[in-house]
Structure formats: C-alpha cells, structure tokens
Amino acid sequence: MKQLSLSASVLGSNCLRKLWLIANGIEGPEPDEATRRIFDIGKALEPVAIEWERRKGREVFYNAKSHEDDPDFVLEVGRGVIVGRFDAVFDREILVDIKTCNLNKFAKLLEGVVPWEWLVQVNVYFFGLKLGCCRDDIRELVESIKKVGIYGVHKESGKTVEVVKDPDLRIFEDVLRKASIVFSTEDPFVLEIDADECNRCKFRGVCKDLGKHVGKELEEGVGKGLEKGTGEDLGRGGR
Numbered sequence: 001m002k003q004l005s006l007s008a009s010v011l012g013s014n015c016l017r018k019l020w021l022i023a024n025g026i027e028g029p030e031p032d033e034a035t036r037r038i039f040d041i042g043k044a045l046e047p048v049a050i051e052w053e054r055r056k057g058r059e060v061f062y063n064a065k066s067h068e069d070d071p072d073f074v075l076e077v078g079r080g081v082i083v084g085r086f087d088a089v090f091d092r093e094i095l096v097d098i099k100t101c102n103l104n105k106f107a108k109l110l111e112g113v114v115p116w117e118w119l120v121q122v123n124v125y126f127f128g129l130k131l132g133c134c135r136d137d138i139r140e141l142v143e144s145i146k147k148v149g150i151y152g153v154h155k156e157s158g159k160t161v162e163v164v165k166d167p168d169l170r171i172f173e174d175v176l177r178k179a180s181i182v183f184s185t186e187d188p189f190v191l192e193i194d195a196d197e198c199n200r201c202k203f204r205g206v207c208k209d210l211g212k213h214v215g216k217e218l219e220e221g222v223g224k225g226l227e228k229g230t231g232e233d234l235g236r237g238g239r
C-alpha cells in the first residue's frame with residue numbers, strides 16, 4: 001500500500017480535503033512561471049540571510065537542502081507519516097524558518113504576529129525533530145534546540161525581523177489529530193474544509209470537479225491534469 005505523507009509546511013491548512021489530496025501524492029496543476037519565480041527568489045535569499053546573521057557573529061547551522069533530499073524527521077501517524085526539512089538553527093537554540101515577506105507580512109512580524117501556517121510549520125519541525133529525527137549528523141544540535149522562530153526578510157529593503165517563541169505542544173497535538181483523520185479517511189469529500197482557503201488553494205477549480213470519483217481517478221493515476229508528487233508543497237516557506 002502506498003505510504004501517505006504530509007510535510008510540516010502544509011499542516012497549517014484547516015482544509016482537511018486539501019491535506020488529503022496532498023497526502024495522497026497529488027500536487028495539483030503545475031504552478032505558473034510567475035509563482036515559480038517568487039519561490040525561486042525565496043530560495044535564493046535564504047543563504048544570503050544566513051550570511052548576514054553569520055557576519056553579526058552568530059552561530060548559524062544552515063540546513064541547505066532541496067525538495068529531493070531525504071526529510072530530517074519522519075513521524076509515523078497511523079497509515080501515514082509527517083515529514084519535514086527545516087531551514088536553520090540560530091545560536092544552537094532557535095529553530096527558524098526563513099520567510100521572504102511582502103510589506104504587509106513583514107509589518108505583522110515586526111508586531112510579533114506570526115501567520116498561523118508558519119507557526120504550525122515551525123512547531124511541527126520542533127517536535128518532529130525531537131521525536132523522529134532520522135539524521136545522525138544533527139542529533140546533538142536537535143537536543144540543544146529550545147525555541148522556535150520565524151526570520152522574516154523584507155524583499156524590497158533587505159530589512160529583517162526575528163520572532164522567537166516557546167514551542168507549543170497544543171499546536172503539535174492538533175496537527176497529530178488532523179493528520180490522523182486525514183490518513184484514516186478513504187473519501188476526501190467527507191472531510192472538513194475551510195472555504196476561506198479556497199481562493200489561494202492550488203486545488204481550486206479541480207477539487208470539486210473530481211467529486212465522488214476521486215478514488216477512481218487516483219487509482220487510474222489520471223487525476224484530470226493532476227500529477228503525482230511527494231506531498232511537499234511548492235508554497236513551502238510562504239514565499
């Protein structure tokens with residue numbers, strides 16, 4: 001039986017149907033060129049931001065990786081797994097995800113307000129690493145991590161902001177609950193959705209069309225323009 005998989009970067013979604021589609025390896029329509037470029041800019045800025053922090057004299061572990069690399073942790077939840085690849089650890093204590101931001105998001109971070117999806121992502125990294133780290137080379141580092149954080153880079157100005165928080169076990173427990181429901185459900189159309197997410201969802205326009213026949217579509221590997229994938233969301237990092 002195929003292993004179901006959800007990455008930390010998508011688990012902030014409140015649409016369990018979306019999580020089901022991702023868990024079953026469906027990526028949705030290919031992103032357009034503009035979206036790809038935004039993603040590429042975010043990736044390109046990561047090592048630059050790391051260098052800025054090192055220049056300040058900080059100890060920074062940069063987890064340079066690609067979507068093809070093995071995950072840093074694997075947590076078994078029922079018939080599926082939660083996986084993740086974190087960005088960096090600052091000062092051996094703060095596990096951070098690096099986000100390139102528009103002015104609006106950057107201003108929110110300056111006020112200490114972290115978007116829910118990002119908060120979930122870093123908490124899943126934290127507890128996922130503590131419970132299911134599968135890399136010998138970072139075990140000691142993982143033991144020393146105490147906080148989670150978002151490191152925001154404002155694209156236009158190059159200004160940065162760092163919001164650091166205590167890990168939140170309740171967030172992680174809620175993620176386990178969601179993943180458990182998604183992994184144990186056969187029909188995605190019985191799952192709870194969040195209509196507020198539809199406008200920015202990559203499955204917009206296709207999830208409803210699949211209707212009750214989604215199981216058959218997946219079995220045949222047709223998916224009406226959908227493609228099989230790894231479950232890692234291109235939108236990772238909120239770029």
Ligand code: SF4
Pocket residue numbers: 015017018193194195197198199201202203204205207208
């Ligand atoms: S389009 Fe809406 S209902 Fe469908 S998967 Fe996306 S968020 Fe969920």
